[in-house]
Amino acid sequence: MLSAFHPTKKSLIKSAIVLLDSHPSSEITSEQVLELSGISKGSLYHHFDDFSELMEYALVYMFSRYVDQSIEAFNQLLINCKSPNDFLTGVKEITRATQSPAMRNMRIVRINAIAQAITNQRMRNLMGAEQGRLTDSFTDLFREAQEKGWGSKKIDPRAGAVLVQAYTIGRVIDDFTPEHIEMERWFQLVDLVIERVLCAEVSS
Amino acid sequence: MNASHPTKELLISTAFELSLTRPMAEITSDLVLETSGISKGSLYHHFEDFSDLMEHVQVRALSIFTDSQIQGLQELMATSQTKADFLQGLRPISHGNRSPDVGAARLARIESISKALSSTRMREIKGPIQQRITNAIAEIFREANRRGWANSDLDPMAVSVFLQSLNIGSVVDILAPTQVEPEAWFTLIDLILSEVILDH
Missing domain, CATH: 1.10.10 (Arc Repressor Mutant, subunit A)
Structure with missing residues (x-):
């Protein structure tokens, strides 16, 4: 997590992330980051080691910072909700936020970062470690939901953790085609997966 | 092509x-x-240059992958007599083979998608090819609906994108230091197929 870094290092990464919000990574210069x-x-x-390494950190942490928001939202939900139904409603709401049209750009940034990590070992190590942390966090949340009797015990928590990340990122398959699926029909399917598979014991 | x-x-x-x-x-x-x-x-x-050649190679790879997927799906529909046959046949498609070879193929696919997302020219070439796969998988579910094997409340296009997204998106698991047990993943996908997609 970003908070583990030296304040100067953290500040540089944060500034690069701010620039990434409005510019493609190829257009960002070291001068811009230093000035900001x-x-x-x-x-x-x-x-x-070099400016590219800073940009690799920025790309990896830009995404994980956003996933951490979902993790935190799930965490709050587990603490605050009182009934299985509250939980189910809360999970659907959080999921809706992660699949919103505004998140399309985040999905694309993520796929581009993964593609870069395939050919760049340094970035792959960095991304692999962060990805491991994110999947571990989701796995813990799923396990906790199971313990409360809200998450389906038929499912391996780690498989559930990968599933929610997979359909969130993998929807990129619909981002470069001439036609696009209807959001409401997508949510209908995802809601049903949450209801009948991930939280199965809740509804039955 | x-x-x-x-x-x-x-x-x-x-x-x-x-x-x-x-x-x-x-x-x-x-x-x-x-x-x-x-x-x-x-x-x-x-x-124009070597990367121009390599773009042609990616498009070739995507076309071949598309044709083989579509052929596999059509064979599945032609040979399935019952819902159980259909479920059985869908497994290899939706599980995604998890051998290291296929891991490499999935990474190559991510690279190819990334290029399509970042270049208008590549999007114009690859977009319609990807659309053919999405439409073909949706068509299989439309046919399954006609035969009463699938959940007709669901949009076949959404089902198509969802199943593909699981395959593409499980790249996050390839990157992580620890992987999901293949059996645990298959169990989960089977539950999604039987409880959601093929439920009616």
């Missing part, structure tokens, strides 16, 4:  | 064959020229 963060060139090269 | 000129076609097919056994990044122009026996001059006569 107010950090010196010397410090940048103290914390990173 | 064969390119018109035989030299151009030989370059694409040689690079495509090479891509079946190694990552795209390891395929160099020297390797393609040596394997095909074609001169450097000819390569740059038929292609």
Whole structure:
């Protein structure tokens, strides 16, 4: 997680993430990041081998920062909800937020970052470690939901953790085709998977 | 989808064959020229640059993958007599084979999708090919509905994108240090098929 880094390193990564919100990574220069963060060139090269490494961190953490918001939302839901039905409704709401049209860009950034990690071992190591942490977090949440009797015990928590991430990212398959599926029909299917498979014991 | 000129076609097919056994990044122009026996001059006569050739290779890979998927689905519909046959036949498609080879193929597919998302030109070429797969899988579910084997409340296009998204999106599991047990993943996919998609 970003909070584990040295404040200077963290500040550089955060500034690069801010720039990534409005520019493709190829257009971002070290000068822009230094200006925005107010950090010196010397410090940048103290914390990173080169400018590309800083951008790799930014791409990986930009996405995981957003996944961490979902993880936190699930965490709050587990703490606050009182009944299986509350839980089911809450899970559907959080899922809706992660699948919203505004998240299309995030999905694309993620796929591009993964593609980059395939040919860049340094980035792959970084992304692999972060991905492991995210899947572990979802796995813990799923296990906790099972313990409360809200998550289906028929499912391996880790498989459930990969499933929710897989359909969120994999929907990118619909992002470059001439036609697109209807969002409401997509939610209808995803809601049914949540209801009948992930939280099966709740409805039965 | 064969390119018109035989030299151009030989370059694409040689690079495509090479891509079946190694990552795209390891395929160099020297390797393609040596394997095909074609001169450097000819390569740059038929292609703007080496990455232009490699784009053609990706499109070729996507077309071949698409045709084989569609053929497999049509055979499945032709041979299934009962809902149980259909479920059985859907398993290999939706489970996604989880061997390391297929892991490499899935990574290559991610690279290819990434290119389609970042370049208008590639999106215009690959978008319609991807649409053919999505439509073909949706058509299978429409037919399954007619036979009373699937959940007719669901949109066949959404089902098609969902099943593909699981396959593509499980790349997150390939990247992580620890992987899901294949049996646990198959159990989950089977539950989705039987409790949601084929339930009616």
